[in-house]
Amino acid sequence: MVTAVDGASFSVPRGKTVCVVGESGCGKSVTGRSILRIVDAPGRVVGGSILWDRDGTGDPVDLATLDPGGPDIRKIRGDEIAMVFQEPMTSLSPVHTIGSQIAESVRLHTDLDDDAVRGRVIEVLGQVGMPRPESRYDAYTFQLSGGMRQRAMIAMALVCHPRLLIADEPTTALDVTTQAQILRLMVQLQAEMDMSVLFITHDMGVVAQIADEVVVMYLGTVVETGPTEQIFTDPRHPYTRALLQAIPRFGQRRAGRALSIIPGSVPDPYRRPGGCPFHPRCAQARPGTCDVVEPATVTVAERRDVRCVLAAEEVHS
Numbered sequence: 367m368v369t370a371v372d373g374a375s376f377s378v379p380r381g382k383t384v385c386v387v388g389e390s391g392c393g394k395s396v397t398g399r400s401i402l403r404i405v406d407a408p409g410r411v412v413g414g415s416i417l418w419d420r421d422g423t424g425d426p427v428d429l430a431t432l433d434p435g436g437p438d439i440r441k442i443r444g445d446e447i448a449m450v451f452q453e454p455m456t457s458l459s460p461v462h463t464i465g466s467q468i469a470e471s472v473r474l475h476t477d478l479d480d481d482a483v484r485g486r487v488i489e490v491l492g493q494v495g496m497p498r499p500e501s502r503y504d505a506y507t508f509q510l511s512g513g514m515r516q517r518a519m520i521a522m523a524l525v526c527h528p529r530l531l532i533a534d535e536p537t538t539a540l541d542v543t544t545q546a547q548i549l550r551l552m553v554q555l556q557a558e559m560d561m562s563v564l565f566i567t568h569d570m571g572v573v574a575q576i577a578d579e580v581v582v583m584y585l586g587t588v589v590e591t592g593p594t595e596q597i598f599t600d601p602r603h604p605y606t607r608a609l610l611q612a613i614p615r616f617g618q619r620r621a622g623r624a625l626s627i628i629p630g631s632v633p634d635p636y637r638r639p640g641g642c643p644f645h646p647r648c649a650q651a652r653p654g655t656c657d658v659v660e661p662a663t664v665t666v667a668e669r670r671d672v673r674c675v676l677a678a679e680e681v682h683s
């Protein structure tokens with residue numbers, strides 16, 4: 367059995383944007399999907415808990431204990447927690463109009479009549495910046511550009527006013543200009559709707575633009591968490607530092623990630639290295655320690671956890 371995500375521990379505060387960042391294959395998407403219990407077969411949530419404070423009373427329900435196909439999770443999915451993906455066609459059907467698909471989601475979670483449903487759909491299409499929303503109601507996905515499809519998918523996710531939006535690389539496939547527009551839109555909607563956002567990305571540049579807090583993952587483990595400013599000005603984990611050094615500087619060409627300076631690539635999860643999983647690529651790894659002992663997570667400050675022996679020594683010295 368492969369454990370893609372092991373000991374991932376973090377929380378998303380109300381009304382905040384938390385970015386989960388790491389290279390591809392580090393378990394970010396699995397973490398997002400396991401919250402809504404939609405991990406692709408043969409994966410499944412085997413342990414741990416996913417606590418969802420439904421009504422803000424501090425009496426959370428553990429989503430990990432719910433039947434993934436059962437009525438409880440279906441009630442939460444879409445209504446309380448919604449998700450958007452990199453590829454809009456994951457959520458949008460090619461054979462139904464945009465409006466009818468979003469309307470379906472409204473009908474599922476409210477008992478508005480047909481006119482009110484239509485009005486609500488047009489309203490949300492306008493909110494996400496769809497030009498001429500009335501006429502887009504009857505458009506099919508093939509009639510829309512990539513950026514418009516992404517807006518339609520965000521509209522579908524937001525139409526029921528979820529309290530948590532999970533966004534998995536929603537701008538990665540878009541050109542730079544459209545990406546910037548969609549990011550601005552998400553920041554604006556998040557503030558307007560007082561929504562919490564869990565934003566999954568491999569791009570530290572995106573993190574800098576939208577995150578309140580950052581969760582850095584490596585090989586299915588959370589290696590560092592902290593407020594965005596602290597992560598950028600005082601990164602404590604060698605992997606976080608390497609990710610920051612790999613951000614293309616202004617004026618450098620973004621030539622296919624060739625600027626990345628982290629040596630090696632994320633290992634196959636079937637061959638997870640012993641000790642600290644980052645040790646084969648870590649410039650500060652200590653032979654005899656880092657390749658043998660898996661570091662514990664230490665809390666270095668409020669809402670700041672680091673999983674590295676160096677951080678542990680600083681705290682204890």
Ligand code: SF4
Nearest residue numbers: 642645648656674675
């Ligand atoms: Fe590097 Fe060792 Fe820290 Fe792992 S525990 S990140 S190998 S210094």
Ligand code: MG
Nearest residue numbers: 390394395535
């Ligand atoms: Mg992914």
